[in-house]
Amino acid sequence: MDLTRFQQQLKGTSSKTRPLPPVEKWDPDFCGDINLTIALDGRWFYEGSPIGRASLVQLFASVLKREGDSYFLVTPVEKVGITVEDTPFLVTQWEKTTDQKTGSEVYQFTTQTGDEIKLESAHQLELRVPPKAIQDQQATPIPYICVRRNLWARLHQNVYYQLLENASEQQNDALTSFYITSNRQRFVLGEVQK
Structure with a gap:
């Protein structure tokens, strides 16, 4: 799973003028973990590098889901696990x-x-x-x-x-x-x- 494909699946699901996507209603198949970490200081990292585009971080934050102690990014068709060091x-x-x-x-x-x-x-x-x-x-x-x-x-x-x-x-x-x-x-x- 790469972030570009994931981002393409989310096109049109969220913006400042639209409400957040209904991720609580989405229950897609789990597709594995990706190397994305939300650090203690609130920065988002992919493959060890900071995600510099604020709009991309906002998009991913809008489709964040927590189940138990685990965190996922979800689309209507995919769910991927991420690491959160404290809170997202x-x-x-x-x-x-x-x-x-x-x-x-x-x-x-x-x-x-x-x-x-x-x-x-x-x-x-x-x-x-x-x-x-x-x-x-x-x-x-x-x-x-x-x-x-x-x-x-x-x-x-x-x-x-x-x-x-x-x-x-x-x-x-x-x-x-x-x-x-x-x-x-x-x-x-x-x-x-x-």
Whole structure:
């Protein structure tokens, strides 16, 4: 399987003006693994070389599927396995917006592939211990955000620190929690034992 043929199969399935392809409905035959890796830093590599075209990375990201702990690129006729070192997405930007209907503040995140996520419900954010290569000595859990269809993003370190600067604190006898409020809900970014 080469990426050129895979790209040809995807022509017309996704663009900025069209919704994402319905990969959750596609169940093609597994065609084997390809040497494509999404690195810890969010870069995509094919055969050890970075994929430099952002539009190509966005196209492949639009047909990414997760089954259990495995990741695949899928078309209506083929499914190929890829390697993901942590998560397929990395949140590189954030902003606070105001919801036009409710008037409440909502945090909006953007990934390295241009996906935008509004933080609106509790299931969208969870604290996880990151891979050993990027964790601190205490293996402190950090925030991960659900992008779509069981595909998650880790916050880039700069984004995480910026959010912590904007966070509120809540203390109890055992720990201090740092949280942000989005869509009138609290989202814990981290906890420190006293």
